[in-house]
Amino acid sequence: MPNKLKLGLIGIVEEEAKRDFWCTMGRVAGIGYRGIEGAEQLLEGNAEENVARFHSLGLQVLTCSASRELLREDLEGVIFRARQLHTNRVTIWWAPCDSAESIREDIELYNTAGTKLAAEGIKLCYHNHDHEFRNAFGGVTAMDLLAAGTDPAALFFELDIAWITYGGEDPARMLRKYAGRVPAIHVKDLHGLENQEHPFTTVGTGIVKLREAISTAADIGTEWMVVEQDQLRNLTAFETITASYLNLKEAGLI
Incomplete structure (x- = not known):
């Protein structure tokens, strides 16, 4: 693997962060994480001072x-918050993708909003779940419809390798397919494909092809991999993020 991705985190320790944000972030950084998704608590109070402390x-x-x-009704507010947080990405975490018509409407929105964000130096990203790969219209998956209909300069993808796996696709193949449009991936693991409510497990302890996916992401120029686990399994939150970090490190992936 020619390059190693930077390691970020989303969720998992959100309850701990609610109780003591700065202590939690210090512990996260101490483990070895270098970026956080979902740090909107920094907007409370003096955002500039908070972000400087975060850095x-x-x-x-x-x-x-x-x-x-928000993209439709308050795009300027979205841009303002991104500027306050000193980030160059804005992410949509979910859309239903339940009909070809709804996807066409979303494509129009993403092209319009994404073009405006790009003019501000901000990438609009779409985060997938499994339904974008399960739902198909005219033999074309919702994900492929989104990719084909949107301007590559206006919409990027934050691909979740576990949800891709759960949706019946191969993460490395999807990463190669959308190469050039994937600034970050979500790295998480599944202990199986049968339990629809709680299929998640600590990174490195399940069935997701982590090494192949992360290596492919590095090959196509992805910058960040972000550890996530939708529900805890047998470990506490800090045990989970520590074990995930150590498993990735032991595998030589960070």
């Missing part, structure tokens, strides 16, 4: 969250 821990804000409604 002093060795952490970056990797993205600013946005819904489709």
